[in-house]
Structure formats: structure tokens, C-alpha cells
Amino acid sequence: MDYTMKSCREFVTVLASSEPAPGGGGASALVAAIGTALGNMVGSLTVGKKKYADVEAEIVALKEKCDKLQTELLDQVPADAEGFVPLAKAYGIPKDDPTREEVLEAATITACQVPMRIMELCCESLDAISVFAAKGSRLAVSDAGCGATIVKAALQAASLNVFINTKTLRNRELAEEMNAKCLGMLDQYGKMADEIFETVKAGFFK
Secondary structure, eight states, X not given: OOGGGSOHHHHHHHHTSSOSSSOHXXXXXXXXXXXXXXXXXXXXXXXXXXXXXXXXXXXXXXXXXXXXXXXXXXXXXXXXHHHHHHHHHHHTSOXXXXXXXXXXXXXXXXXXHHXXXXXXXXXXXXXXXXXXXXXXXXXXXXXXXXXXXXXXXXXXHHHHHHHHHHTTOSOHHHHHHHHHHHHHHHHHHHHHHHHHHHHHHHHTTO
């Protein structure tokens, strides 16, 4: 079921229940879409203003990119639930079944794919938000800071949904490869989000 088609209240209610999905991955994707939309709002409030005419073309292009990011992030909510199904089924295979380890390994790799994609989309979102924060309407710059902070949280949350699975992989080379990619994104884009936040915050105390 695509819980993005439900109300916010319904989504939160199901999230708090014992249902296996949506979980951390789906929540991360939704949060990232919200953070991206906040950055995109800054763009919307910038376009058409004479004061920002020199950056309008760049902002318009960035808004189009963020529209797509928002859609893809929302698509990851049901995708994450679907990606978890094989893993949930694999854990139910009897331990004496000779196929269990192979099926479990494949399902674990599958379960890593969506949260890793969410992280990649979060990074793209932060790249965009950094521009909105630097060049967008000063009247809405706080929203760019909010967006950066929220997307950073989604980035971090999604990473935990990778790490909980890479920890159990038998293929340690693949596990370490995925871990390294995730840690790299956390380091680079976590710092970027912090810089956006601090820059926006500092602007209110000048």
C-alpha cells in the first residue's frame, strides 16, 4: 500500500503500529520530500521578483529538479515497504532449510537498495537547497535552513536502515563497499547541511 496517498495522521498512526511497513526508510523518504519542498518554496518565492532577475533562470531550473526529487522521494515510501517484504519472508524460512542463507543474503541486499537511494536523493536535495539558501529570496531564507536541517535528518535516518542490514551480510566486501558509500555521503552532506543552517542562523544576528 502507498501510504503517501493517506492523510498525515493516518501515516503517523500506521508508523506507530506493529505493522512492518512503513518504517524508518519510508519515514526518511517522506521527511526528505518535505525538506526538499521547503527549499523549493524558497525558489517559488524568488521567481518573478525583479530583485532576483539575474538568478531567475538558475532558480527555475533548480525548481524543476526539486519537483522531480520530491516525486522520487515520495515514490521511495512504497518502494521501501516493497523492498522489505522479501527480507521479512526470508526470516520466516526454517533455519534448517538449506536455501535459507542464500535467500536471506539476497533479500538483505535488496533491503539496502531503497534507503541507499533515499540517501542519494537527499544529497541531491541538499545541493539544491544550498543554492536556494545562497541566492533565493531573503524573506524565505529561514525555510531553506529548515529544509537543510530536515533533509540532513532524513539522510542520517536512511543510513541506519542500510547499516542494520549490511551488518548481517555474509559478503563483507559488498557490505564494506556500501558502508563506505553511505559514510561518505553522511560526512560530505552532513557538513553541507550544517553549513547551510549555521549561515542562515548567523544572518539573523548581524
